[in-house]
Amino acid sequence: MKKIAVVIVTFNSAKYIGRLLDKLLSQSYPVAQIIIVDNKSNDKTCDIVHGYQNNNAEIKIHLHQLDVNLGGAGGFAKGFELAKDSDCDYIVSLDDDAYPASDTFIADLVVTKEQHGYDAISALVVDTDNHELAAYEYQVDGVKHTKIVDIQKVPLLDNDIKLFNGVLFDKKVVESVGIPRAEFFIRGDEQEYKMRILHAGFKTAISTQATVYHPTSVNEYFYLKGKRYHHLDSPFKLFYSTRNQAYMLRLRNDINFFKKTKIAYKNFWRYTWFYLVYKKDARSYCLWLKAFIYGLIGYMKNDFKG
16 A cells, blocks of 8 residues: 655635644545644644644654744645655545545555556645635546536546645656745645646646535636636735746746747737726736736745735
8 A cells, every 4th residue: 555645835824723733634545644834823823733632643644833924836836745755656636625535545546556656646636615616727528618517527637736735756756857936925836737748748647536626716717808817916926926927937848039028028918908998906016017027037035015
C-alpha cells in the first residue's frame, strides 16, 4: 500500500479545519501523515490542530507555523517541500476550507491513478453551498460546464487538472517539476504549476467521480460578447490575481517577446473597456492597471496596501 502525505495550508480556519481533519482521519485508505502549514493564523486554528495531534497518535499530524503569512502559494511551497523530503509515495493537497465528499475519496483517486497510469489526478470540485454545481468551470468535449450532471457524463477528463484542491500527485511529479512558486502569494500559483506539470509531459486527468467540496469561484467570471473577463470584488484578491496573470505571461518561454507584447496589448484594451465602459469602475481599473504593470515588469513583492 502506497504511503499518502496530505498537505493543507491554513489561515484563520478555525471554523473549517476540524471538519477537514475529521474527513481525512475517517478515510478508508489510510493516510500516513498530514502536513499542515499555517500562515500565522490569529484565531484558534493552531489550538484545534494541537487537539487533533494529541488525540490521534496513529496518524502523524505535523503542524508548521510560519513566522509570516506567505499566502497559499508560499504555504503549498513549504508543504510540498516537506512532503517531497518525506518517505511518502503520493501527495494529496487540499485547501483548509475544502473537504472530501466521502470516506473513499483518497481510495477512489488512488485506484483511478493506478488503473490508468496517471501521474497526477484531481477530483471534481463541487460548490459547498450547492452540490448540483461545480466550484469551477470544467470543459467537457470543448464546452464549459458548471452543472454536475453535465460534467459527470464523462468519468475522466484527460490532459487536464485542477489545482490544488483534492489533487493526488505521484511524488515523482513534485521531484521533477519542483514546488509551487512562493512569490505568487495567492492566486495564479495553481495555473503556473499546472503549466509546469503539463509541459513536463506528465499524464494527468480530472476524475469526475471523486468529489471534494469547496466554496465556488464561478461568480468571478463575466461573459460579454463571447469573451470571458475575470473580476473579483475584493481589491486584495483582484490585485494579486491580475499581477500573477501578467507575471505568468512574463515567465512564458514558449513564445517570443513580440507575441507577449501582443497579448499584453490586447489584454490592456480589453480590460480598459471592461472597467471604464462596461462596469464604469475607475477605482478597480486603476488597481487592475497597477497590478498588471507590476506583473509585466516582474515586481513580485507581496506588499499590497489597498
